[in-house]
Amino acid sequence: MSVRMPFNLITERFGEAIEDLGLAHGVHAFTAAPELILALCRFLKEHPALQFNFLSDICGVDHYPDVPRFEAVYHLYSLPNKWRVRIKCRLGDPPQIPSVIGVWRTANWHEREAWDMYGIRFEGHPDLRRIYMWEGFEGFPQRKDFPLRGYKDKLNPFGAEGPPPSQPDLATKNIP
Amino acid sequence: MTEVTELTRPEGEALDTKEVLLNLGPQHPSTHGVLRLVLELEGEYVARVDPHIGYLHRGTEKLAESFTYTQIFPLTDRLDYLCPPSNNLAFALAVEKLLGIEAPIRAQYIRVLMAELARISGHLLITGALPLDLGAMTALLYAMREREMIMDLFEMISGARMHTSFCRVGGVREDLPDGFFVKIREFCDIFPNRIRDYERLVENNRVFLKRTQGIGVISAKDAIDLGLSGPNLRASGVDWDIRRDEPYEIYDRLDFNVITREEGDCYARWQCRVEEMRESVRIIEQCLDQMPEGPFQIDMPTIAFPVDKDKVHCSMEALIQHFDLSAYGFKVPKGEVYSAIEAPKGELGFYIISDGSEKPFRMKVRAPSFVNLQGLFGTSNAHYLADMIAVLGSLDPVMAEVDK
Secondary structure (H helix, E strand, C coil), X not given: CCCCCCCHHHHHHXXXXXXXXXXXXXXXXXXXXXXXXXXXXXXXXXXXXXXXXXXXXXXXXXXXCXXXXXXXXXXXXXXXXXXXXXXXXXXXXXXXXXXXXXXXXXXXXXXXXXXXXXXXXXXXCCCCCCCCCCCCCCCCXXXXXXXXXXXXXCCECCCECCCCCCCCCCXXXXXX | CCCCCCCCCCCCCCCCCCCEEEEECCECHHHCCECEEEEEEECCEEEEEEEECCCCCCCHHHHHCCCCHHXXXXXXXXXXXXXXXXHHHHHHHHHHHHHCCCCCHHHHHHHHHHHHHHHHHHHHHHHHHHHHHCCCCHHHHHHHHHHHHHHHHHHHHHCCCXXXXXXXXXXXXXXXXXXXXXXXXXXXXXXXXXXXXXXXXXXXCHHHHHHHCCCCCCCHHHHHHCCCCCHHHXXXXXXXXXXXXXXXXXXXXXXXCCCCCCCCCHHHHHHHHHHHHHHHHHHHHHHHHHCCCCCCECCCCCCCCCCCHHHHHHCHHHHHHHHXXXXXXXXXXXXXXXXXXXXXXXXXXXXXXXXXXXXXXXXEEECHHHHHXXXXXXXXXXXXXXXXXXXXXXXXXXXXXXHC
């Protein structure tokens, strides 16, 4: 990582909508407005001087009880230039952000995971199903207000007391 | 070689066809764990594949939020259980970056040594398991023999054969034991010849070649688009290795080649791994040659337990710090870090957000197997059901890591 990433290219194109958080631990971080994410990702991927062609990771974060509560974090890598960037988008409740599956196909499962764990709805995702939890599971387990042991029910006698989720439909539905 | 006749549908004749849904797994020997593939079949061809994962989901990320940083090491062991030292290393590096510290040089050498041993151990399994999936049983038995040697070395270093948990923030748990160098030199002498054996077992095996060459081809463009990393990406001709391109620990002092293949098929992925084992042996030998004397742990009583236990017995401050560290852990400054290493399966990244307390506010694991499994969508040629096994095996997912 000898050459610094020309960050001004991004600020020139997107101006006020992004805020530079600086380079730390080898990753250049900045925030972006969620509605821009698709255009921003396309720009980062396709600009000949940037070429962020590799999507490392998408992850959700819950900042409960802060407002805005949620955050979607994107880690991009540029294979030709060996730069890393982190894009952070704060999202309200219920969280919504456009899907970047049209830019990188690898976003598919990352977005499904963020939906499953945090309930972040990725608009335009063709197949936004739960990925880890079973179909019929209620709630989003990695949210800060979801108890570590889950809620008490028939199958989970050691769970926390709380709003009992409506009984999960254990008769497998739509499962071929 | 006899010609294989392609079965074609008769022209202009309307057949009464119906797509068949087939469940492969979750309990199936060739899915390498609990993976369920819902396959939509058109005759013998796979038209669509829908992997169902999560059978092994243990909520590592959620658990980590209630654990102190030192307690998380055993959790990382259980991600890719074939190579725990790599996972430990990745996590330790991330926390060290947040703390702004670096492990002593000797510790770094020990970590790299163990990570490369782990790479061999991880690759050995797939070297044997892919032929096994395709009906050649012998290779696995030989591979397991050598893997046993590595397990013995791990046991010698850490006391555990699988879940070593040997890394600590700021170093490693203990120094290398007496007699270790003799044992590992023995391994380094024997092992390259054994790699040759595996190759000889399968490289002229016509059935194995027929079932892997040209099967499950993933182009370089698709591989990047699907986020593949590690040997799976390099087998498609993309020359990227984090060890070389973003050197961490002491990798910049070591001389090794990055193995790439152009074909992008199952055989190329298998070959890449076999070749990488050779390079790993070279790295291990260099580590042994260059291994400096010195401390194996950072001298910071607030972060690492003192090496000299007598201090704790004689000094009140040391005792307090020791108690504090074991009871509450250490605080990590506010901030966030994404740190990635080249794990045997690919880019293993830890994204940690710290709120200044002893426990991470959020820990995200960028598990390579989770992403690599999406390679199932990238294979260009429609293939037979039986080839699905070869493709899956060659992508080398470890389900514990996929499901986190």
